[in-house]
Amino acid sequence: MDDASALYIGLISGTSADGIDAALVRFERDRPRLLAALTHPWPDELRTRILAMAQDETRLDLDAYGRLDVAIGECFAAATLRLLEDSSTTSAEVRAIGSHGQTLRHRPHGEHPFTLQVGDPSVIAERCRIDVVADFRRADVAAGGQGAPLLPAVHAMLLGSPGRTRVVLNLGGIANITVLAADGRVFGFDTGPANGLMDAWCLRHRGEAFDRNGAFARAGSVDSELLAALLADPYFALPPPKSTGREHFHLAWLEQQTRLSLLSPADVQATLLELSARSVADAVDRHAPDATEVLACGGGVHNSALMERLATLLKPRAVRSTADEGVDPDYLEAMAFAWLARQRLLGLPGNLPAVTGARGPRVLGAVYPASA
Known part of the structure; x- marks a missing residue:
């Protein structure tokens, strides 16, 4: 298939496991252009299992782990097939799927650092009849990196502005920033929780998966003593490169207070x-400190209370959605994994060592071919 005319699909379910984002992409002058996208919901029972495992609330035996891996893969395949149908696209038109999978653990430190994303890529390839590229993070971790974040290269491609410093802020379950420096340098890291803790607390006390427009938060008042105790967590003082996840910032962490x-x-x-x-x-x-604006993406852009507070704290910098720059804030991550799949097939690096701390550029991901 001629890559100039090929389509790619990117798939990701983030830390909040609030749905599978699927993006259909065509590359024009090596830049991804979004053609169609959707968010495919998780079955309630499966999402509950994912969150319990990701929050270290349960232990899985190998049989349960294997079943979960396949069940998640089936959902990723269903998201892909729905995107193909909705966009009137055939499997034959798609060169590859880049599947991030669902993160269950991310522990890039210690004697044996690792990161674990599940969602059987062979199941996706078999159901969709499209080659799948998956397991993007482990090569970077093997090279001494954090394995995250992996989006800064795409942020730089789509949102860089030579001569001025911009920050791209991804507000998923975890927040991360990409600094696009005026001199062309690119670096970034996870700052800590964004929506993950708020979502979990809202689900527990309101039975709702997220705090729509921050209404629950607006009904309360900030407790300065609790805030100070939470901000004292050592993670916030660590220098980059650094990354984190729900296995650190979860309700059990909060309940220690x-x-x-x-x-x-x-x-x-x-x-x-x-x-x-x-x-x-x-x-x-x-x-x-020299950034003139912050461009936000991810689910948190829809929480008006969070965006208003960020705008106040980040003054005089402008805080805007990436939509203002023509980049859909809900599907930027999925687009990035389509780009990573293409990089893998072209034999090109997908990581930025200045971001992840890896020993050098690495080609990321493994290819799971569809049957002929």
Whole structure:
């Protein structure tokens, strides 16, 4: 298939496991252009299992792990088939799928660092009849890197502005920033929680998967003592490169705070929102003091309370959605994994060592071919 006319699909379910984002992409002058996209919902029972495992609330035996891997792969395949149908695209028109999978663990430190994303790529390839590229993070970890974040190269490609410093802020379950420096340097890291803790607290106390427009947080008041205790977590003071996930910032982490029992659920939610906003703002102030604007993407752009607080804390910098630059904030990550799949097939690196801390550029991902 001629790559100039080929289509690619990117798939990802983020830390919040709030759905599988699927993006259909064509590359024009090596830049991805979004043609169609959708978010495919998780079955409630499967999402509950994913979150329990990702939050270290349960242990899986090998049989249960294997079944979960396949079940997630089936859902990723269903998302792909729905995207193909909705966009009137045939499998034959798609060169490859880049599947990030679902992260269950991310522990890039210690004697045996590892990162674990599941969603059987062979199942996706078999159901969709399209080659799949998956397992993007482990090569970077093997090379001494964090394996994350992997989006900064695409941020630079789509949102860089020579001569001025911009920050791209991804507000998923975890927040990460990409600093696009005026001199062309690109670096970035995970700043800490974005939506993940707020989503989990909202689900527990309101039975809702997320805090729509921050209404739950707006009903409470920030508790300065709890906020100070949460911001004292050593992760926030670590220098980059660094990355984190739900296995660190989860409800059990929050529940270590004895003050929690003295506060209303709404006050805790307000404090969690402030934690997300404050940790992002602190990171920008420290690592991109000359930035003139912050371009936000990810699910958090739809939380008006969070965006308003970020705008206040980051003044005089402008805080805008990437939509203002013609980049869909909901599907930028999925587009990036389509790009990573193409990089793998072209034999080109997908990581930025200045971001992840790897010993050098690495070709990322493994190819799972579809049957003829």
